[in-house]
Amino acid sequence: MSRAALAVPPLRFRYDLVLLAIMAFVLSGCGINDIPTAREHAKAAWSEVLNQYQRRSDLIPNLVETVKGFAKQESTVLQEVIQARANATAIHVDANTVQDPAKFRQFQQAQSQLSGALGRLLAIQEAYPELRSNQNFLALQSQIEGTENRIAVARRSYIERVRLYNTLLSTFPGMIWAATLFRGDKPMETFTISEEQMRVPQVRF
Numbered sequence: 001m002s003r004a005a006l007a008v009p010p011l012r013f014r015y016d017l018v019l020l021a022i023m024a025f026v027l028s029g030c031g032i033n034d035i036p037t038a039r040e041h042a043k044a045a046w047s048e049v050l051n052q053y054q055r056r057s058d059l060i061p062n063l064v065e066t067v068k069g070f071a072k073q074e075s076t077v078l079q080e081v082i083q084a085r086a087n088a089t090a091i092h093v094d095a096n097t098v099q100d101p102a103k104f105r106q107f108q109q110a111q112s113q114l115s116g117a118l119g120r121l122l123a124i125q126e127a128y129p130e131l132r133s134n135q136n137f138l139a140l141q142s143q144i145e146g147t148e149n150r151i152a153v154a155r156r157s158y159i160e161r162v163r164l165y166n167t168l169l170s171t172f173p174g175m176i177w178a179a180t181l182f183r184g185d186k187p188m189e190t191f192t193i194s195e196e197q198m199r200v201p202q203v204r205f
Contacts, residue, residue: 031173035182038165042188043095045158050093052151053111056144060085060118063140067124070131077120084110084117097189098162104189112193118144155191162188 064078088110097103122141125132132138166187168174178185 031168032177032181035165035168035174035177035185038161038168039185042098042158042161042165045154045161046095046098046188049151049154049158052147052154053088056118056147056151057085057089057114059140059144059147063118063121063137063144066134066137066140067121067131070128070134070137071124074124077117077124080117081114081121084114088114099186099188101189108191108193159190162190 060081064081067074068078088107091103091107091110093103093107097107122144125137125141169178169185169187
C-alpha cells in the first residue's frame with residue numbers, strides 16, 4: 001500500500017468525525033448548556049444573598065453594645081435582637097439549601113424575625129436624644145441601612161436567576177435535558193416574604 005493511501009483516513013473514520021461535529025453543533029444550539037449555566041448563576045446569586053445577610057449580622061453586636069450604653073433599661077428589646085441573631089446564625093445554609101424547601105423556609109423566617117427585632121432596636125432612639133446624636137450609633141445605623149439595600153438588590157437578583165433556572169427545567173427543550181442528562185437538578189426555592197416585610201424600618205428625625 002502506498003504512503004498516499006495510508007495518509008487518507010478510512011471512509012468510516014471520516015464519517016464518524018463528521019457525525020460527531022454535526023452532533024456537537026446541534027447539541028450546542030439546542031440548550032444543553034442552558035441548565036448548568038442557569039444553575040451556576042442562581043447559586044452565585046444565592047451566595048451574594050448570604051454574604052449580605054452575614055454583613056448585617058456582623059454589624060449587630062456593635063449596635064447592641066452602643067444602644068446598651070445609652071438605654072440599658074431596654075433589656076427586652078436588646079435581648080430580642082441578640083436571640084434573633086443567634087437563631088439566624090444557628091441555621092446552617094449552603095448551596096444545597098435552595099433545593100431544600102424546609103431549610104429554606106426556616107432560613108427565611110429566621111431572617112425575617114431578625115429584621116423585625118432589629119427594626120424595634122433602631123426605633124429605640126426616638127426616646128433617647130443622646131443616642132440619636134451618638135456618632136458611633138449613627139455610623140452603625142447608616143451601615144445597616146446600606147446593607148439592607150444590598151440585601152434587597154441581592155434578593156431581587158436571586159429571585160430572577162431562580163425564575164430563569166426553574167423555567168428551563170419545566171419548559172421545552174430544557175425539560176428533556178432535565179429528565180436525561182441533568183436528573184439531579186431540582187427546582188430551587190425562592191423568597192415568599194416580601195422585601196417590605198424583610199426590610200428594617202428607617203427611623204429619621
